[in-house]
Amino acid sequence: MQYRVDYSDLTLVLALVRGRSLARAAEMLQVDVSTVFRSVRRLEAALGTALFEKSRRGYLPTGAAQALAEQAERAEQALDAARVALEQGQQVVSGTVRVTCTDAVLHSLLLPALARFMPSYPALSLELATSNEFANLSRRDADIALRLTNTPPEHLVGRRLGVISYAIYGRAGFREAVAREPARLPWIVVDDAMPDHTTVVWRRQHHPDVTPAYRCSGMFSVARLVQAGLGVAALADFVARDLDGLERLSDALPGCDSELWLLTRPDCRALRSVQTLFDELTRSVRP
Template sequence: MMPSAAATDWDLFQSLHAVLEAGSLSAAARQRGMTQPTIGRHIEALEQRLGAPLFLRSPRGLQPTDLALELRPRLEDMAAAVASALRDVEGAATQTSGVVRLTATESVGVEILPPILADFHRRHPGIVVELTVSNRHADLTRRDADIAVRMGRPTQNSLVARKVGVVHLGLYAAPDYAARSGLPASVDELDQHPIIGFDSVVPPLQGKVDIGRPITREIFAFRSDSDVAQLAALRAGFGIGACQRAVAARYGLLPVLEDDFNIEMEMWLCMPEGLGMTPRMRLMFDHLAEGLKACIQGQPPPTQNGRP
């Protein structure tokens, strides 16, 4: 049976999406499990169908045209819809199988979620967990993810949301740094110490911290937009930086100017309306709520039958 025109068009558009995401025909071919000539033919067929070029060839590689850039958000929506449909279909037969896709910030995804998810897997080994770690909010209405851990109240009305608790952050330093350089006794003395902070992406903490002067990237001796990199520098004794209280306690970091820097951020769980009727989504949502709440309160990670 010959494939329908709609199926053929979808295949072509999948190749276009892959090239836009990967940046080259060869990388898109690897992503799709096809050959580079096949991907090239798909792009040429689409250009003939649309009557306009999608890419310009240059010494720097493929440069998407305005038409390709205009199509890109629609292709992303289509890809997200297909991915979410596949997740739904994979777990349709039973509540203990299928995929749950999560999204969380770097610090939560790397430092807090792993033991919680490990316990979930022990309880429900048939459910596959996918985790996107990013400080950018995934679009849950488009099903970029099924469940999100957000550091702040969600604003979309189409989401089911539950407040997990309040996360406390402050300034900390490693013990060896404190032994070597001492710790500031006042906010003014912070100028005498190397500070760890952001590079180009202003974090949501901006506006919640007052050091008596504007907080810009120029005041930091170590700059990174990665929470994980900042924490690594903090633990290595590079200088003073912000950290969640629970994470700081785990690594034995020392509080700095506790009375001046006690920042509170709400932690929320959210998912699209309707997913709560899917058993594996509800299992994960409730498990995360319990585990995250325990972590915020300083309790040990969840266990099953006494196993950590």
């Protein structure tokens, strides 16, 4: 009969994955080192596969051990949620919600919002992924998305949280050159992975002769290079407002305004965890 993994097996594997040594795993499990060693050997024999490889860096988990460790963490979270539910009553919100957004939205809008309300939901866990694609929701890889768009997909439901404006930002020393010779400035832009980004479209229309000095894979990285004094960039106001040393060197860029949408799939609205997070983000995200 095929061996059935139980919770003690999962905690054993998780301890060794986290500790990377028999001694550390034994400490976590409150047993002796020889017990951990024998238990791992016994489990590997029962499963018919190696779980760890011994190296100078300690016990390195194989793919099988990583898979077991992931399940162990989920079981651990479920038990924690159950304990909170017993302590706080049946109204506790628990589970895991997957959220996707761009790097700029994550750092400048989402994280400050989470810091305000997540302490009130100790049994709710989040998986955060940065991406520029709506496909995350379409493929069910995420439950909620924060997106800058004027045309949200029709198959998603959501709320418009506000309108975002863009302007040219940089250090004060660039102000005169922005007005007189913008093409000669060191421009910082997103790379070719985002050819349709509103700032890319604007630059091609208004400054087609500009040769960028720096290209980055995300707008938050662009903003940090601008903050370092390496050049100027077209940035969303919400990204630049909290970065020390940056100044708005132009009026709002024409044709660049973008709506900020909080989106989810229709089937997710029935999930209490998703709906709770959706409502909290609606109240707390401040573009």
